[in-house]
Amino acid sequence: MSDREIDLQLVERVRAGDKQAFGLLVEKYQRKLLRLLSRMVRDPDEVEDIAQETFIKAYRALPQFRGDAAFYTWLYRIGVNTAKNYLASRGRAMPTLSEQALDEDDEPDERLVVKDIGTPESELLSKQMVIAVNEAVDALPEELRQAITLREMEGMSYEEIAEAMDCPIGTVRSRIFRAREAIAAKLRPILDTPEDRRW
Amino acid sequence: MTALHNLAAQADTPPRETRLSALLDGELDDAAARAMLREVVANAAQREQFSEYCRIGDALRGLGHDSARLRGRVMAALEEEPTLLAPMPKAVTRQPVLWLAAATVAAITWGLWSMAPRQEDHARMAANEQAHLAQAAHDDRMVPYLAAHQDFAQAVVAPSEMRFTRVTLAEADR
Numbered sequence: 001m002s003d004r005e006i007d008l009q010l011v012e013r014v015r016a017g018d019k020q021a022f023g024l025l026v027e028k029y030q031r032k033l034l035r036l037l038s039r040m041v042r043d044p045d046e047v048e049d050i051a052q053e054t055f056i057k058a059y060r061a062l063p064q065f066r067g068d069a070a071f072y073t074w075l076y077r078i079g080v081n082t083a084k085n086y087l088a089s090r091g092r093a094m095p096t097l098s099e100q101a102l103d104e105d106d107e108p109d110e111r112l113v114v115k116d117i118g119t120p121e122s123e124l125l126s127k128q129m130v131i132a133v134n135e136a137v138d139a140l141p142e143e144l145r146q147a148i149t150l151r152e153m154e155g156m157s158y159e160e161i162a163e164a165m166d167c168p169i170g171t172v173r174s175r176i177f178r179a180r181e182a183i184a185a186k187l188r189p190i191l192d193t194p195e196d197r198r199w
Numbered sequence: 200m201t202a203l204h205n206l207a208a209q210a211d212t213p214p215r216e217t218r219l220s221a222l223l224d225g226e227l228d229d230a231a232a233r234a235m236l237r238e239v240v241a242n243a244a245q246r247e248q249f250s251e252y253c254r255i256g257d258a259l260r261g262l263g264h265d266s267a268r269l270r271g272r273v274m275a276a277l278e279e280e281p282t283l284l285a286p287m288p289k290a291v292t293r294q295p296v297l298w299l300a301a302a303t304v305a306a307i308t309w310g311l312w313s314m315a316p317r318q319e320d321h322a323r324m325a326a327n328e329q330a331h332l333a334q335a336a337h338d339d340r341m342v343p344y345l346a347a348h349q350d351f352a353q354a355v356v357a358p359s360e361m362r363f364t365r366v367t368l369a370e371a372d373r
Contacts, residue, residue, distance in 0.1 A: 001222075001227055001229050001232035002225045003225040005232075006232060006236065009233065009236055012286070013236070013240060014283060015283050015284075015286050017282045017283060017284050019274070019282065020246070021236075021240050023270060023273075023274050024240065024249060026274070027246075027249065027270055030273075031253075031254075031257045032262060035262055048268070048269055048272070051269055052272050052273055056276050056277070059277060059280060059283070062285070063283060129254070129258050133255060133258040148259070151224060152255070153259055153260065157226070158226045170213070173217050173220070174214070176220055176221075176224065177220040180252050180255055184248075184251040184255060187251065187254065188251075191251075191254075
């Protein structure tokens with residue numbers, strides 16, 4: 001089942017009354033959405049407010065979601081419109097990107113690098129996370145490092161990775177899982193998710 | 200045979216602990232993915248694991264935002280929202296339209312077929328024509344006429360009912 005179909009399955013579950021399934025969609029796309037919005041709005045508190053509003057609007061509009069576009073593409077449009085309306089209501093213009101760049105119908109252009117803006121606390125945590133993840137990846141055995149890198153950074157399928165690493169698909173699956181678990185073990189002390197933020 | 204099928208299915212099914220990771224990568228078959236999604240949605244520990252894997256992937260792609268707070272805020276706000284009960288519409292069934300189209304085509308075809316002259320009608324008409332022509336050829340009175348018009352014999356097809364009468368000016372004067 002492809003990534004897009006998984007999203008559709010989650011949407012279907014939400015539409016059948018399962019709110020927890022929406023939480024998984026939030027978990028999956030919140031960082032992407034936050035980065036997008038931080039290109040349009042500088043204040044990190046405002047970015048988070050707009051992100052929350054975007055998700056709530058998306059939840060309310062789910063009965064109209066037909067799955068013609070990928071879930072994130074749909075969410076992205078809601079996010080851009082919410083941010084535009086927010087800025088317009090305050091008589092402000094988007095500071096960092098042209099309207100054209102944000103009006104693209106396709107997936108947002110990840111090459112448009114603009115400095116991310118966050119609260120000092122969140123920026124510190126973000127930096128710590130990135131450092132910890134990179135250190136954890138560096139510490140992995142070669143075959144695990146290669147597998148997780150090809151998957152997460154190159155976006156290759158298991159079949160492609162199996163071909164590149166000359167091993168069975170089952171081995172690729174196992175290596176990626178073990179790499180994730182090893183990295184997660186090093187992240188847990190940093191994240192130390194408080195009780196009220198857990199699922 | 201069933202045991203063999205079960206063995207084959209087991210060989211294809213990833214080990215339990217790797218399934219969530221494979222789900223996130225879109226690498227489970229439909230049935231396994233549906234089952235795994237049901238488990239994840241229902242199980243807090245698995246949702247936490249899902250969350251960790253998402254963070255790792257995002258961090259590797261340079262998306263390091265701390266957003267545990269955002270998810271909490273969204274989920275708290277959702278508590279105030281009515282639960283959605285709008286299942287995805289099933290794929291629009293095209294069967295009635297197809298049946299209607301097929302019935303229309305069948306009716307038109309039948310109409311055209313029943314109106315069109317049949318093969319045997321053609322044969323009968325041709326035979327009648329030949330018989331009339333043969334009869335006319337044997338009629339001595341027609342010989343001069345046919346001789347005079349033989350150049351147009353292929354071009355002119357006279358109806359079989361037509362009767363030819365030789366009329367001379369002298370007769371007309373009488």
